[in-house]
Amino acid sequence: MSADTNLDIAALDKAHALHPWTHFESFVRDGPLVIERGSGCSLWDSDGREYLDAVGGLWCTNIGLGRREMAETIAAQAEKLAFSNTFVDMTNGPSALLSAKLAELAPGDLNHVHLTTGGSTAVDSAYRMVAYYQRCSGRPDKTHVIARDSSYHGSSFATISIGKRSGDKMPEFEYLSEGIHHVSAPDCYRAIGERSEAEFCDDLVVEFEAKINEIGPDKVGGFFAEPIQASGGVVVPPKGYLKRMAEVCQKHDILFIADEVVTGFGRLGHWFASWDEFGVQPDIICCAKGLSSGYQPIGAMIFSDRIWDAMQGDRWYASGFTYAGHPVACAAALKNIEIIEREGLLAHATKVGQYFEDRLGQLENLPMVGDVRGRKLMLCVENVADKATKALLPDDLDVGKRIADAAEARGLMVRPMGHLNVMSPPLVITQSQVDFVAETLELAIKEVTDQLVRDGIRIG
Template identity: 70%
Template sequence: MTAPMALARPSPNALWEMDRRHSLHPWTNFGPFEREGSLVISRGEGCYLWDAEGRQYLDAVGGLWCTNIGLGRKEMAQAIAEQAERLAFSNTFVDVTNDPSARLALRLAELAPGDLNRVMFTTGGSTAVDTAVRTVAYYQTCMGRPEKTDIVARDYSYHGSTYLAQSVGKRPGDRVPEFRYKEEGIHHLSVPNPYRRPEGMSEAAFCDALVAEFEALIARVGADRIGGFIAEPIQASGGVIVPPEGYLRRIWEVCQRHDILFIADEVVTSFGRLGHWFASWDLFGVQPDMICTAKGLTSGYVPLGALILSDRMWEAMAADGSRWFTAGFTYSGHPVSCAAGLKNIDIMEREGLLAHADRVGGYFEARMAALADLPLIGDVRGRRLMLCVESVADKATKAVLPDEANESKRISNAAEAMGLLVRPMGHLNVMSPPLVITEAQVDFIAETLERAIVQVTDELVREGFRLG
């Protein structure tokens, strides 16, 4: 007897065509998408993905910086299913909560540094940042400073894709003329990228210049108008940029002197990516007023984000007992998502994944560093399980190839054909593998990416591109 059509599994080509005809993807590039469609992923386990045709790939991208505990965990699926059966939804507006939301709020308060003991659950990283930026104005107004609402961010920053979060971020390529962005009250400082510092300037002098730039901005705009500063400890999608030694601590100290709230966007860097629950204090000596987190909070199994804020801020906002905090989302504190977050933390603690990420991440850094010897590679940078390689046309001048070379996409395509997924961005190829990755899998990444880079380098030379 023929199976009902509703249960029939579409062919790989049918799935590809459904997506091509009906999906609008985040960051769609219309021409290539309409011609080539998408890679259809059908299954995942650990660090591996399989496409609809059955081909296997090692996912060195980690989803989007997020599949920290690896895919296919039965106990995660069971925790999600059990919670969905017990209580699939309960809103957390005003004076209602649920068991997993309350318990996860406590766990985050226990893991976060200092007095960051208050948690606002969101739908993801973008909405966590959006809420944090809005909360700057709320807090400063409660403190009797209603004009102190401007926000300072950095060039090459990425903070999400809501209207406000994308306005605060300033990554090349994100600001397209067809969209509109908020400009008033948002300021941007130079990107703290040591690789691209002025020629002849030491890293220490570069750090001094960056801090001086912030102080000059405050003097020009007025400390009475700047309410918050937002920074990723390591700028992720903006190029895996590790700031100069001491930079973040000194910027934080400037914020302290001028009553400017320090927002740490740890959507990527938290939950083990750098070997710590949170990187701000443990790696950079910064005690933020707010931390934004998401991604590794549930290892991508279900959507969830959180804004974690200080007791000091809470006390100021709640001071007279009559105010309303009119922000939130239907899915804030979603019981299924919070149950996933609790199970995710349990797995990470039980398996010692922070220590594992630190150890294997050190090996990853060492193996990838060797790629800097290749003619096409100008810089290999990042920390632990958050790295990238930057392609250049000339190592001495650090000049990049023209856009038509499209070398990072060609490298990722070549790697994909060899069973490895890396993420092309501009002139970069970015990697953020799951925390469960092994040294043998790191070897595969390094060896396969090297083969892909060599292959593309040869192609570029044959096509007449000049390489230093």
């Protein structure tokens, strides 16, 4: 693009586009960063500057950008059959093949697939499925759901209400509250206190049981849980927590819904993290993001034989989306899965992910880094004012954004979230690129720490 065109794109965007999670004051002041192209783990902006994208788009560019065979697959399918709806009794080849492939990859008896347009619509469908399944099973009042503090499950009306992440609930919007409940996040860094990890886990399970009894076991129909809470701060649960929560669900006929929109398709080195990483057999898995590595918008709700069997009979399942089972998106997802299998990207993610954990873990030696947490290619740095007390810096300092800006100036993109910096790079990242991420982020944190100290802010 010419320089004039670059300016036109930024100006047009600034004048007309409403971005997700826009902060109006800063957007009006600074305008957008225009990204022109991408290849592998790298992005180039409209001025030709290169960045290593350690954000992975938004947790999603698993196989990396610029894959010619993905582009060719998408083009070929668009030419052959660009669209065909999947309502009632219609289907198409890519939709049916993808459903079968997801049933093959999913753990246990999760043999049935409801395709959607992304993560929010997958979780939204699971929310609706809770009430549908329970009523089909003769439990009409069992429609309440429980999620966790610091959770994020999507941005539809239902899913943003199910989530409870700081900064998501704005007073200008309305949210659902009836029938949606929350229990504590399994945050070992912030909430464990003087307890051991095992004691903390015990307390979380006791709290869950108490919440079910408070609502009424005959009213609670579903429990929503990310295996690792992603946008809520990359919260890794204590050992045994998810399995014990699932056992409580089984005891009370509560569906365990694993939100694997982020953790699915290799981020932790597995197709799905629920069983392989945490030993939990969910009733429903919601996925998106890595399902197509961002090449096409697509999601899926994968559910069990038990749910499928309960729904049979003279009734309608009146829920779905125009673009569910979109043949081009499904073809892209199938090719994406083929690439992950063919190139051994799950094993690579496990190996390089462990190296990523080790390298970023060294940042805990810095005065402002309170915690480095996560697993494999899903990590987070928590910045604090005092490592001993875990006290945070004032919100108005926006320390995560300052660090992200300092890293960006050095050619690295990390995601700022309040006092956090979050990373979820493509599965194809190399050890040398991990070194660049760790070294550059360290320089950025040191630069911001020095700036704050010069401004009279006490660190440590």
